[in-house]
Amino acid sequence: MRIVLLGPPGSGKGTQAALLKQRLQVPHISTGDLLRAAVKAGSPLGLKAKAAMDAGELVSDELVLGLIEERLGQPDISGGYILDGFPRNLVQAEALDQLLSRLGQPVDRALELTVDEEQIVQRLAKRAAEEGRSDDTEAVVRNRLSVYHQQTAPVTGYYGERGLLVEVNGIGDIETINQRLVDALD
Numbered sequence: 124m125r126i127v128l129l130g131p132p133g134s135g136k137g138t139q140a141a142l143l144k145q146r147l148q149v150p151h152i153s154t155g156d157l158l159r160a161a162v163k164a165g166s167p168l169g170l171k172a173k174a175a176m177d178a179g180e181l182v183s184d185e186l187v188l189g190l191i192e193e194r195l196g197q198p199d200i201s202g203g204y205i206l207d208g209f210p211r212n213l214v215q216a217e218a219l220d221q222l223l224s225r226l227g228q229p230v231d232r233a234l235e236l237t238v239d240e241e242q243i244v245q246r247l248a249k250r251a252a253e254e255g256r257s258d259d260t261e262a263v264v265r266n267r268l269s270v271y272h273q274q275t276a277p278v279t280g281y282y283g284e285r286g287l288l289v290e291v292n293g294i295g296d297i298e299t300i301n302q303r304l305v306d307a308l309d
């Protein structure tokens with residue numbers, strides 16, 4: 124099953140995708156993780172991505188689409204996958220559609236984790252204290268949320284119009300939310 128996981132920063136996409144990966148036995152593809160790995164490795168792509176990431180802006184579509192195209196060209200995705208953090212704007216959503224229709228493997232379901240803004244700010248402040256991610260500082264978090272509202276929120280409409288979207292309440296304990304996601308795949 125080919126799944127797109129949507130939701131604002133701090134909505135728990137990464138945590139839930141890791142659990143879904145175990146349950147469904149399909150790869151978890153996170154553009155954020157792929158980009159952070161590129162930054163850490165100091166690759167040319169990482170060097171280009173870093174400034175945008177540190178500012179809480181989106182990395183260019185060209186870079187991210189190249190990364191995704193390469194990842195989706197690997198053989199382990201034949202049984203499906205969970206996309207996390209991608210697509211993040213309408214250009215990426217359309218590009219993904221085109222890529223997947225070329226492969227004859229359309230997205231099966233888009234799951235949107237919904238969490239209110241107050242909870243998100245609290246969760247990200249906690250994560251900043253625990254993990255020290257460089258883009259979890261207050262000013263950058265605020266910018267990531269604003270980028271989400273302006274550029275990423277429309278992606279839920281894109282999948283909604285195609286009848287692929289299911290909204291899932293992202294508040295509760297991790298296992299409960301995971302079960303809600305699994306139920307939403309039926």
Ligand code: ADP
Pocket residue numbers: 131132133154155156158175176177179180181182183184187207208209210211215258267
């Ligand atoms: P979060 O969802 O908590 O903001 P991610 O790990 O998904 O965290 O992304 C971290 C950063 O990586 C984003 O703020 C952005 O700069 C970059 N990024 C991740 N995915 C994309 C994407 N699909 N398009 C553009 N930039 C991206």
